[in-house]
Amino acid sequence: MAIFTKSALFGFAVVFSVFTGAANAQLSPNFYSTSCPNLGTIVRSGMASAVQTEKRMGASILRLFFHDCFVNGCDGSILLDDTPTFTGEKNAGPNANSARGFEVIDAIKKQVEASCKATVSCADILALAARDGVSLLGGPTWSVPLGRKDSRTASQSAANANLPGPGSSLATLISMFGSKNLSPRDMTALSGAHTVGQARCTTFRSRIYTERNINGTFAALRQRTCPRTGGDSALAPFDVQTADGFDNAYYQNLVAQRGLLHSDQELFNGGSQDALVRQYSNSPVQFSADFVSAMLKMGGLLPSSGTPTEVRLKCSKAN
Numbered sequence: 001m002a003i004f005t006k007s008a009l010f011g012f013a014v015v016f017s018v019f020t021g022a023a024n025a026q027l028s029p030n031f032y033s034t035s036c037p038n039l040g041t042i043v044r045s046g047m048a049s050a051v052q053t054e055k056r057m058g059a060s061i062l063r064l065f066f067h068d069c070f071v072n073g074c075d076g077s078i079l080l081d082d083t084p085t086f087t088g089e090k091n092a093g094p095n096a097n098s099a100r101g102f103e104v105i106d107a108i109k110k111q112v113e114a115s116c117k118a119t120v121s122c123a124d125i126l127a128l129a130a131r132d133g134v135s136l137l138g139g140p141t142w143s144v145p146l147g148r149k150d151s152r153t154a155s156q157s158a159a160n161a162n163l164p165g166p167g168s169s170l171a172t173l174i175s176m177f178g179s180k181n182l183s184p185r186d187m188t189a190l191s192g193a194h195t196v197g198q199a200r201c202t203t204f205r206s207r208i209y210t211e212r213n214i215n216g217t218f219a220a221l222r223q224r225t226c227p228r229t230g231g232d233s234a235l236a237p238f239d240v241q242t243a244d245g246f247d248n249a250y251y252q253n254l255v256a257q258r259g260l261l262h263s264d265q266e267l268f269n270g271g272s273q274d275a276l277v278r279q280y281s282n283s284p285v286q287f288s289a290d291f292v293s294a295m296l297k298m299g300g301l302l303p304s305s306g307t308p309t310e311v312r313l314k315c316s317k318a319n
């Protein structure tokens with residue numbers, strides 16, 4: 001009888017097929033099957049080598065996708081450099097000195113252009129790369145609806161307004177996700193992305209020094225590398241035990257009051273999401289299913305109709 005490790009079982013347990021919700025009815029997993037049949041292979045191998053070089057990159061690209069989709073829809077806007085005519089999203093508060101992995105997407109785009117000239121949007125490449133990042137770290141995989149277009153502009157102020165901060169309350173999180181038609185359940189499932197990757201001291205300092213709903217040993221551990229003053233950029237993993245493994249440990253941490261950000265622990269602090277957090281902490285399969293369904297919903301957020309779009313030739317620059 002085959003014996004699987006917990007993480008292997010988790011990764012293979014849930015393999016999803018096409019989802020056609022109303023939000024992404026225009027998108028289809030077969031969008032490029034004739035025009036760019038090797039797209040999936042090119043993106044996957046670009047992500048595989050990036051993750052092999054640095055595991056964290058799977059997490060970083062997943063976050064880029066979230067930060068793209070929450071600002072005027074999934075349109076590759078986060079990938080644009082500032083220009084004389086607009087100040088973009090790369091240097092918005094939640095992204096400056098924080099969002100990373102742009103060079104990985106730019107390099108994959110170059111490879112895609114070499115095979116399929118002026119055909120595949122940067123927004124779609126990012127959607128595929130985020131999915132691959134999750135599965136390469138041992139999480140679920142799913143089929144990604146495609147056919148997004150790239151924006152011609154980006155907005156720093158929209159990024160500042162739409163992306164939740166680490167000090168957010170549960171009510172704020174529910175309302176910010178709700179404004180994107182994502183339910184509290186979607187929000188709680190998507191937050192499970194914090195089972196991988198790292199955060200800077202500046203984002204969790206006040207939690208580890210002032211909050212009471214935190215495990216003492218965990219607070220002391222984090223205080224060792226995140227001093228009261230200075231060291232703003234010192235990094236800590238969200239999940240100590242399996243930092244680079246995409247599993248349901250995030251929820252087990254929350255139940256043990258080992259959430260790293262204030263906003264993380266808000267999901268398990270006597271409020272409406274407690275029962276769901278407990279359920280995910282006990283059921284990797286349930287988490288996996290809900291995470292995939294919420295990723296598909298988030299990936300279906302598109303720019304409002306009438307917004308000028310294109311297929312960019314370089315992800316960092318409008319044509």
Ligand code: HEM
Pocket residue numbers: 056059060061062063066097098099100164165166167168173190191193194196197198199200201203261263
């Ligand atoms: C619920 C509201 C959320 C808040 C307040 C939040 C906030 C943050 C913050 C403050 C960091 C650390 C950034 C830094 O220090 O440089 C971070 C990292 C991260 N976030 Fe979130 N996030 C949220 C939801 C999400 C969602 C929905 C996803 C993806 C589906 C996501 C994926 C990630 C990942 C993977 C990292 C680690 C990135 C890396 O290591 O490069 N987050 N988040």
